Amino acid sequence: MMSEKNISYISLVSIFLIAIFSEYFNEPYLITLLSRIIIFSIAAIGLNLVLGFGNLISFGHAAFFGLGGYVSGILAIHAFNSELLISWPFLFNGSNNSIIIWLFTILFCSLLALLVGALSLRTSGVYFIMITLAFAQMLYYFAISWPSYGGEDGFSIYVRSTLFGINTMKGLNFFFICFFWLLIILFITSKVVNSPFGLALRATRFNLTRVRSVGINPFRIQLIAFVLSGAITGIAGSLYVDLNRFVSPSLLSWQMSGEFIVFILIGGLGRIYGPLIGAAFFVAFEQFFGSYTEHWQIFLGIIIISTVLFAKGGIIGFMLKYQKNE
16 A cells, blocks of 8 residues: 555655656756755755644745855855955855855754744744744845845856765756755654654644643744754755855745745645655646746646645645545
């Protein structure tokens, strides 16, 4: 019988094999498309950790996605131009080394998530949604008014980051890096969700009073999950900028946060591999219907409404339910 894990493994193997065959048949665009799917999956996995398992509806995760992108872009452009980035406590001209970029991304996105979480988690419901959205919008308008780095127009990056001498300009090599990150984050997320910490996080969805009554601090549990979620989404933003070699304030817009939520809903809310399925469906849907009409979002809206009304478990839930009925 097909299980959620089996569906997910088939999806991962399919993506990997499609990339290999695309390289063989010289289809670089398809490899880039697969890298985009993986990056969006990583971002949505980060959001799903707090939304799907903690019932924390964040409309501000674009803040972490965009911050990861800007950290990556700023470090790379300073390294390319040999411009001094900071002079204290040490001289630093930026870097295009992937390891350094990812470490800075995780650090800054974790600190931002700690700040946002510490304030927003003291509220709940619509107030939590609005505070997370407000932080993302503040960063968005700050980026627009930041002329040093392109302002509203953003800025281009002329080189890709380096990793152990690997030619990341080659599409398949960069795909492997993204795919490796996806596997790591799926593994970490799986371990977190199925640990005692994950059980406590899921418990906070239902009754905070009962969670407190057994000696668990729900605020601490939710805050740790929020910080981990922000770091994961930030890594996705860094990879996305490295893929496109362009940074703009659109990475910080609330529409980007909305897309992450759509990926989760379509794939399956509260399912570890749901964001991967949802992102793959979304990108494939956009590419297919977008080639016929610029109003493809109308059809996507119908699918989202149908999912909410008739398939609340998303694509994975629908497949498992259909199989059970058979």
